[in-house]
Amino acid sequence: MVKIKTTNYNLFYGLKQALFDINMDIYKNKITAIIGPSGCGKSTLLRSFNRMNDLIDGVKAKGDIFIDDKSIYKDWDVVELRRKVGMVFQKPNPFPKSIFDNVIYGPRTSGIKDKRKLNDIMEKSLKQAALWDEVKDILRQSAMSLSGGQQQRLCIARAFAVKPEIILMDEATSSLDPISTAKIEELILELKKDYTIVVVTHSMQQAARMSDYTALLYLGKLIEYDKTEKIFTSPSNEITKNYVTGRFG
Amino acid sequence: MNKRNFSQGLNFIIIKISVFVVVAFLFFIIFHIFRNGISSISIDFLTKPPTDSMTRGGIFPAIVGTFCLSIGALIVAVPMGIISAIYLSEYTKGGLFLRILRLGIRNLAGIPSIVFGLFGLALFVIKFGFGSSLLSGSLTLGFLILPTIIAATEEALRGIPQDFREASLALGATKVQTIFKVVLPAALSNIVTGILLSVGRVAGETAPIMFTAAAFYKPALPTSVFDEVMALPYHIYTLATEGTHFEQTLPIQYGTCLVLLALVVLMDIAGIWIRLKARKSKKW
Numbered sequence: 001m002v003k004i005k006t007t008n009y010n011l012f013y014g015l016k017q018a019l020f021d022i023n024m025d026i027y028k029n030k031i032t033a034i035i036g037p038s039g040c041g042k043s044t045l046l047r048s049f050n051r052m053n054d055l056i057d058g059v060k061a062k063g064d065i066f067i068d069d070k071s072i073y074k075d076w077d078v079v080e081l082r083r084k085v086g087m088v089f090q091k092p093n094p095f096p097k098s099i100f101d102n103v104i105y106g107p108r109t110s111g112i113k114d115k116r117k118l119n120d121i122m123e124k125s126l127k128q129a130a131l132w133d134e135v136k137d138i139l140r141q142s143a144m145s146l147s148g149g150q151q152q153r154l155c156i157a158r159a160f161a162v163k164p165e166i167i168l169m170d171e172a173t174s175s176l177d178p179i180s181t182a183k184i185e186e187l188i189l190e191l192k193k194d195y196t197i198v199v200v201t202h203s204m205q206q207a208a209r210m211s212d213y214t215a216l217l218y219l220g221k222l223i224e225y226d227k228t229e230k231i232f233t234s235p236s237n238e239i240t241k242n243y244v245t246g247r248f249g
Numbered sequence: 250m251n252k253r254n255f256s257q258g259l260n261f262i263i264i265k266i267s268v269f270v271v272v273a274f275l276f277f278i279i280f281h282i283f284r285n286g287i288s289s290i291s292i293d294f295l296t297k298p299p300t301d302s303m304t305r306g307g308i309f310p311a312i313v314g315t316f317c318l319s320i321g322a323l324i325v326a327v328p329m330g331i332i333s334a335i336y337l338s339e340y341t342k343g344g345l346f347l348r349i350l351r352l353g354i355r356n357l358a359g360i361p362s363i364v365f366g367l368f369g370l371a372l373f374v375i376k377f378g379f380g381s382s383l384l385s386g387s388l389t390l391g392f393l394i395l396p397t398i399i400a401a402t403e404e405a406l407r408g409i410p411q412d413f414r415e416a417s418l419a420l421g422a423t424k425v426q427t428i429f430k431v432v433l434p435a436a437l438s439n440i441v442t443g444i445l446l447s448v449g450r451v452a453g454e455t456a457p458i459m460f461t462a463a464a465f466y467k468p469a470l471p472t473s474v475f476d477e478v479m480a481l482p483y484h485i486y487t488l489a490t491e492g493t494h495f496e497q498t499l500p501i502q503y504g505t506c507l508v509l510l511a512l513v514v515l516m517d518i519a520g521i522w523i524r525l526k527a528r529k530s531k532k533w
């Protein structure tokens with residue numbers, strides 16, 4: 001089942017075009033990896049799905065993106081869209097608040113006030129992010145006191161607390177040590193039965209290990225998009241072949 | 250030694266001397282006031298009104314007056330200043346209009362305080378009919394510190410990393426929620442510091458209040474915002490210029506100076522302390 005569908009999607013930073021005619025169907029309850037050399041537009045594409053690019057001055061988009069068959073520009077309210085499409089950033093970015101306040105930030109801003117309900121959400125989200133055991137006794141401490149890996153898992157918990165259906169992760173493990181990375185990867189695999197997950201990664205191994213589908217972007221164009229297995233074993237495009245085998249310019 | 254090294258060395262010496270002169274001057278002032286003022290300080294001096302045509306007694310009404318004026322100025326300037334700074338930092342996107350706005354604010358900060366005093370006299374005291382009162386004085390002082398508070402707040406807001414805003418918006422928060430729940434709280438300690446430093450400045454101003462709020466002699470404490478009040482800087486000014494017992498009141502003048510100085514320094518120290526404490530606890 002298609003969860004996200006882009007149709008002839010183009011994106012411009014001022015006069016500079018960053019995405020060219022992207023047509024891509026992202027499937028529900030699958031992990032989709034976006035790979036490609038630096039500057040090819042991976043983050044730009046990912047940030048298009050929850051309209052984060054709108055925040056940047058001079059950004060213009062052409063074409064459309066549909067989530068659950070509704071246009072993100074015409075049919076979705078942007079606040080609701082962002083609740084439905086969670087995002088985890090490259091650099092852990094917890095708020096300078098307590099661990100507790102970080103997790104329930106989303107639910108609270110959406111108007112939930114009931115203490116018990118907030119507590120439940122908080123506990124469940126932290127468990128989902130495999131962080132509960134480490135922080136359950138220090139929930140009132142500042143999130144800034146956690147390690148980088150813990151902070152990133154906190155950000156994941158924070159994203160889950162809003163009950164999104166799609167999770168976007170932009171190199172979410174690139175600043176972490178191998179153990180934290182393994183934990184988060186395990187987590188993502190665990191989560192795919194309930195969520196649609198799109199990850200940007202620079203690591204071929206990570207893409208091959210985790211994802212069901214892989215998309216290769218190059219200079220803002222979607223070069224190849226297929227089952228991960230196919231991309232890594234028998235790519236049909238020369239660029240893809242060179243890129244996944246590491247023989248890239 | 251070649252020419253360049255020589256001129257660099259010379260520059261360095263000039264810088265050193267300049268810094269030394271400034272610091273020495275500061276210490277001289279503080280030392281001088283302290284030495285001459287400390288003998289006047291007593292519990293009575295701090296808690297009793299002046300007596301005997303202000304040649305004896307304390308300065309309690311002036312302390313209270315300065316305190317009320319400072320609080321009043323904050324009530325006027327803080328909400329307006331913070332809202333203006335939010336507009337400038339979070340809602341504008343550059344361009345000519347913004348540049349003109351900024352230029353205006355910067356110029357406002359450069360206007361002599363006596364001009365604010367006359368402006369307050371014309372507008373609040375006469376035109377609005379508030380008379381010479383706590384209200385008129387607070388409004389005048391409020392406008393005087395407004396540019397400083399805007400500048401300090403805007404700087405504090407700009408110091409908050411974009412990451413926090415993006416994280417909040419990505420969680421489905423609105424822009425207003427993002428500003429009030431994430432950006433402002435994160436910037437709060439720096440904003441408070443800026444405010445404390447500007448209050449310190451206001452507390453010592455004479456010119457803006459001499460036509461708008463300050464009473465020459467009024468031992469009774471204010472009971473409403475339409476009352477005139479005594480104030481520390483104005484008290485010093487009147488004793489030093491208008492008193493017929495100039496020599497006699499000298500100890501009181503120094504004592505009052507010392508109290509005012511202590512108040513200002515205390516406020517500055519509090520501001521710096523908050524900033525240092527906040528800096529330790531954040532790591533972005």
Ligand SMILES: Nc1ncnc2c1ncn2[C@@H]1O[C@H](COP(=O)(O)OP(=O)(O)OP(=O)(O)O)[C@@H](O)[C@H]1O
Binds near residue numbers: 013018040045
């Ligand atoms: N805010 C911006 N303003 C102007 N140009 C931008 C902006 N952000 C990205 N770009 C440009 O758009 C192109 C795509 O950038 P993007 O960040 O999407 O690349 P990326 O594939 O995520 O790279 P990386 O792997 O280094 O993160 C780049 O050429 C970049 O210079």
Ligand SMILES: [Mg+2]
Binds near residue numbers: 042043170
């Ligand atoms: Mg990127």
